[in-house]
Amino acid sequence: MATAETLLARYKDDGVKRVKLGVTDIDGVLRGKYISLDKFASIAKETSGFCDCVLGWDIDDQLYDNAKFTGWHTAFPDALYRLDLSSERRLVEEAGVPYFIGEFVAADGTSLHSICPRSRFKNLLQKADEMGFAAKMAFEYEFFIFNETPHTVREKNYQDLEPLSPGNFGYSVLRTNTHSELFNGLMDFCIDHDFPLEALHCETGPGVWEGAIAVDEALAAADKAVLFKTFTKAWFQKRELMATFMAKWSMDYPGQSGHCHQSLFDKSTGKSVFYDKNDAHGMSRIQKQYVAGLQKYLRPLLAITSPTINSYTRLVKGAWAPTASTWGVENRTTALRVIPGSDKSQRVEFRIGSADANPYLVAAATLGAGLLGIEQELELGDPVVGNAYDIQDSLPLEAQLPTNLRDATRLLEASDVGRKIFGDAFVEHFVASRDWEVREYERHVNDWQLKRYFEII
Numbered sequence: 001m002a003t004a005e006t007l008l009a010r011y012k013d014d015g016v017k018r019v020k021l022g023v024t025d026i027d028g029v030l031r032g033k034y035i036s037l038d039k040f041a042s043i044a045k046e047t048s049g050f051c052d053c054v055l056g057w058d059i060d061d062q063l064y065d066n067a068k069f070t071g072w073h074t075a076f077p078d079a080l081y082r083l084d085l086s087s088e089r090r091l092v093e094e095a096g097v098p099y100f101i102g103e104f105v106a107a108d109g110t111s112l113h114s115i116c117p118r119s120r121f122k123n124l125l126q127k128a129d130e131m132g133f134a135a136k137m138a139f140e141y142e143f144f145i146f147n148e149t150p151h152t153v154r155e156k157n158y159q160d161l162e163p164l165s166p167g168n169f170g171y172s173v174l175r176t177n178t179h180s181e182l183f184n185g186l187m188d189f190c191i192d193h194d195f196p197l198e199a200l201h202c203e204t205g206p207g208v209w210e211g212a213i214a215v216d217e218a219l220a221a222a223d224k225a226v227l228f229k230t231f232t233k234a235w236f237q238k239r240e241l242m243a244t245f246m247a248k249w250s251m252d253y254p255g256q257s258g259h260c261h262q263s264l265f266d267k268s269t270g271k272s273v274f275y276d277k278n279d280a281h282g283m284s285r286i287q288k289q290y291v292a293g294l295q296k297y298l299r300p301l302l303a304i305t306s307p308t309i310n311s312y313t314r315l316v317k318g319a320w321a322p323t324a325s326t327w328g329v330e331n332r333t334t335a336l337r338v339i340p341g342s343d344k345s346q347r348v349e350f351r352i353g354s355a356d357a358n359p360y361l362v363a364a365a366t367l368g369a370g371l372l373g374i375e376q377e378l379e380l381g382d383p384v385v386g387n388a389y390d391i392q393d394s395l396p397l398e399a400q401l402p403t404n405l406r407d408a409t410r411l412l413e414a415s416d417v418g419r420k421i422f423g424d425a426f427v428e429h430f431v432a433s434r435d436w437e438v439r440e441y442e443r444h445v446n447d448w449q450l451k452r453y454f455e456i457i
Contacts, residue, residue: 002085004044007098011037016098020091022230023081023102024117025054026433027307028358030230032102044085047109049078055104055115055429058436066432069115069425079113080105087223092192093238099193101223114425117360121222124364124421127371134267135218135367138198139225141355142256143232144249145207148242163207164241170204182239186211189235195224205253215261218363225258225359247306247354248313255314255321256355260362261339262370263347264290275346281329281383282340291327291348292380293373294336294366295399298325298352300415301365302401303408303434304422305353309441312404314354317389322352324392325399326384333388335401352401368421409434 002010011019019040022032031054035043056070057063063071070076087101104116112119128135145164146153153161164182165175176183183200190197190211199212211232213224229245236243248255264273264286274287283291298305306312314321322335327348329338337349353362372378384391392400402408409431412418418427 002088004041004085007044007085007088008037008041011040011098014096016096018097020094020097020099021083021102022099023050023054023104024226024358024360025057026115026117026358026430027059028117028226028229028356028360029059030226034097044083047080047082047105050081050102050104051076052079055079058433058440062440064432064436066436067429068432069429080107080109082109089193089227092189093235101227114423115429117358117364118222120422120426121360121364121367122219123423124367124371125219128264128367129267131371131374132267133264133273133371134270136215136263136265137218137221137363138213138215138261139221139228139359140210140212140257140259140261141225141229141245142203142208142210142258143243143245143355144205144256145209145236146242146244147240149240150237150242153242165202165207167206168204169202172202175202186232186235189231190228193227193231195228195231203254208253208256218262218367222359222363229355229359245355247308247311247356251313254319257314257321257351258353258355258357258359258362260350260353260359260366261347262350262363262366264370272343272346274348275341275343281338282342282346283338284346286374287338287346287348288380289373289376289378290370291336291338291373292378293369293371293376294348294350295325295327295380296378297369297372297417298335299398299401300411300417301369301421302352303405303412304361304365304418304430305350305357306408307358307361307405307434307437308354308356309405309437311354311356312402312408315352315401315403317392321354322388323401324388324395325401326388326392326395327380328384328388331384331386331388333386334384335388338383365421369417372417372420405434406438409438 018034020034022030052070053076081102081104083100083102089099090096091099103118104113112123147162187197196214197211198214203210233243266273276284317323326334327336328334335352339347350366413431
């Protein structure tokens with residue numbers, strides 16, 4: 001890993017004048033700034049301060065009125081953060097300006113922060129390490145692209161938007177040929193910024209693409225997912241286009257997923273602990289326990305992996321999104337899809353997550369649930385064969401997923417699993433943030449209400 005001294009020497013040789021940094025808030029939104037090279041030199045080996053309002057407001061910069069961690073009552077002091085010097089990217093569309101991932105730290109300047117999403121995931125990775133495991137992950141995202149700008153979507157009140165391409169045309173070679181400059185340009189951009197895609201294709205729906213980020217060590221994979229979402233949106237906006245990662249922008253089309261593939265390896269040998277060549281599906285005892293943990297705790301953790309009001313418009317039967325805590329082998333109708341493979345590729349795909357979720361929190365929730373399954377030596381039931389939607393109504397209550405953010409938040413608040421995985425401070429703060437999100441939604445009149453009640457009622 002490069003040291004602060006070697007980085008500074010390189011930057012001076014290259015004529016670099018400034019550095020860019022970003023930290024991730026509760027919603028997974030990157031918040032950051034440019035700093036001078038002198039400022040970078042003064043904080044590269046130390047910590048610096050960032051107003052802790054970024055952990056105490058929503059995606060519209062509105063301050064929570066119910067949070068203990070920060071608020072008007074704390075006067076919004078600086079929260080300490082440090083830069084991960086190993087995360088350096090040189091921004092190719094900014095003449096090589098260096099970019100660094102930052103993370104909040106505790107008041108002692110070294111310990112993990114109780115609220116910071118990246119810190120909470122690192123805490124789970126420490127637990128995995130203590131259990132003798134290393135984790136690998138890979139995120140894949142669906143996103144719609146429009147011939148719009150941030151100004152035009154507001155002028156149109158987000159109605160009658162023009163997609164990049166019309167109609168349903170999944171895996172289209174015609175569309176990729178027509179827009180080859182965009183497809184190749186985005187893939188090159190992702191390579192240049194160290195979150196390369198192993199695949200990029202058209203999905204079903206007008207202007208919808210799916211990008212699969214290459215597998216990596218778990219923390220690096222979550223970092224890449226966070227950067228991919230923001231940098232991709234910026235890349236399209238520079239080209240007078242807009243990409244959205246909201247869970248569902250129209251009820252006429254399938255929602256946008258944020259799937260997470262994951263596997264565990266023995267940290268001393270590097271061999272998969274998920275793979276057993278003697279099992280019919282290649283599943284080791286540890287993988288079965290891991291999947292059982294995921295299945296058992298999907299319900300109380302849903303507010304974390306489906307964190308917005310909009311997330312739940314995607315979780316409906318027959319819309320390519322799971323609606324119950326189920327698992328299967330190569331079954332895309334279940335919440336958990338076990339993918340048989342080799343010592344290197346045996347894994348499980350978490351399919352509930354939507355594209356609007358915070359990658360660090362998705363990674364932490366799923367890894368934490370899986371590790372609990374191993375610790376508790378949970379038994380895995382039989383896989384679902386065929387259409388999981390057909391059997392959902394016969395499943396017990398604990399397998400049924402909440403259908404809205406309010407109910408999901410109450411389940412998280414009442415359950416002890418979130419506290420085991422994330423800690424009391426984080427769960428209390430996250431629950432407060434979701435409660436705020438629900439109340440913000442409920443106090444607004446929307447188009448559905450106007451159309452339904454304005455004249456007739």
